[in-house]
Amino acid sequence: MTTLRAAIERQTAYALACGALHPIETAHTFIDDGGMRFYVRVAENLARKEVARLTPQTSAASSSQPPRDPFLPYEPDLFVGDLSPTHVALLNKFNVIDQHLLIVTRHYEPQEALLDAADFTALIEALREIDGLAFYNGGAAAGASQPHKHLQMVPLPLADDGPHMAPLEALLGSAQAVHGARPIAIVPGLAFVHAFARLDLGPDKGTPDAAALVALDCYRALLDAAGVPAVDVGGAAHQGAPYNLLVTRRWMLVVPRTTECVEGISVNSLGFAGSFFVRNAAQWQTLAQLGPMAALERVSVAR
Incomplete structure (x- = not known):
């Protein structure tokens, strides 16, 4: 049976050869701030992605059709x-990080819908084969670029020369439990509203369906603790505010959001993991002067 990692490597080679995959070439740098070493990738050429991004919108505008x-x-x-029966795995067409995977619902569901057991079952199937960092951008203000529900996953480490963990993990050892029935914690080094929990989604922790229920319960508790309400939209639970979600086999973090950009720099879930993408050297300079941690504070909710 082909493993997920082998399938990703095979399909990556094929998609590169046939021109379906368009990696964004970047120069990899870092900025130390707030006890974390942030990885910052600077784009060398965004022309191809810009054409692909703008052309469908221009066409849609002229024909009055949605994108x-x-x-x-x-x-x-x-x-x-x-x-799973409900989800497929796709390569991210314009990837900044190698082997960037999209976990997509087979049928349309809105990105603002809350994650459910089926979403977590598919995610855990992926995480059990690849010890990576999964994330979800809950709404446009949280960095979501597509309205069709999709989780994302990148392998660890986030940089070839980095440790096998997300930069954020340098701060997680100081997490402090908060009062309540569930094991919710806050991380003192993060000066914005968030909710954190440790959990074990490893391959020896029951079936994917059983582990999905554990993850779903943790996710809903973190949303509550972070002040992200659930609202009913047409009989389905949707987010009442934008948020970012980070998930590994070992922990989960939720951060509510207020806006997508700071000084023109787009921030999605990976920013809170400790990885930024900037479009040019001028944006890198802006981020370095502002400081990555201050940038995260500017796009989230003050604690």
Whole structure:
């Protein structure tokens, strides 16, 4: 049976060869701030992605039609495999990090819908094969670029020369439990509203379905603790505020958001893990002067 990692490597080679995959070339730098070493990637050439991003919008505007859903149908050349009856795994067409995986619902669901047991089952299937960092951008203000529900996962380490963990993990050892029935904690080094919990989603912790229920319970508790309410939209639970979610086999973090950008720099979930992407040297300079931790504070909710 082909493993997920082998399938990703095979499909990556094929998609590169046939021109379906367009990695964004970057120069890798770092900025030390707030007890973390932030990885910062500076784009060398965004022209291809800009054309792909703008052309569908221009066409849609001229025809008064909504933008096309890139996942319905998805590009066959980017298809990695079936994760579950409800989700497929695709390569991220314009990836900044190698082997960037998208975990996408087979049928349309809005990105603002809360994650459910099926989402976590698919995610855990992926995490059990690859010890990576999974994340979810809950809404446009949290960095979501597509309205079709999709989780994302990148392998660890986030940089070739970095330790096998996200930079954020340098601060997690100081996490302090808060009062309540659930093991919710806050991280003193993070000066914005968040909710953190340790958990074990490893391959020896029962079936993926059982582990998904544990993860779902933790996720909903973290949303509550972080002040992200659930609201009913057409009989389905949706987020009442934008947020970012980070998940590994060992922990989960939720951060509520107020805006997508700071000084023109877009911030998604990876920023809170300790990884930024900037479009040019001028944005790198802006981020360095502001400080990555201050940038995270500016796009989130003050604690």
